[in-house]
Amino acid sequence: MLEKEIESDFVAVSAPTRQCITVIDEATGRHTELVEESRAVAPADFEKFMTVVQRRIAGCRAAVMSGPSRLAVRRIFITIA
Numbered sequence: 001m002l003e004k005e006i007e008s009d010f011v012a013v014s015a016p017t018r019q020c021i022t023v024i025d026e027a028t029g030r031h032t033e034l035v036e037e038s039r040a041v042a043p044a045d046f047e048k049f050m051t052v053v054q055r056r057i058a059g060c061r062a063a064v065m066s067g068p069s070r071l072a073v074r075r076i077f078i079t080i081a
Helices: 043-059 070-080
Strands: 020-024 031-035
Touching: none
Parallel strands: none
Antiparallel strands: 020 031
């Protein structure tokens, strides 16, 4: 991302993130993914995230936020809108 001059920002959270394990059948080459959902983000961690969003959103043409929580995404858009 640095080569393309794409800025990024990350916020570490206290809850463990999810694990994704790929199981491969060596005889057939078939595979499947076992995905463990992450735990909820603590309110203090969410506030750290929102501090970064509020600091950086004004200068953005686009923002990518990934993760499993649609409720958190809704809260973010309500907060910055």
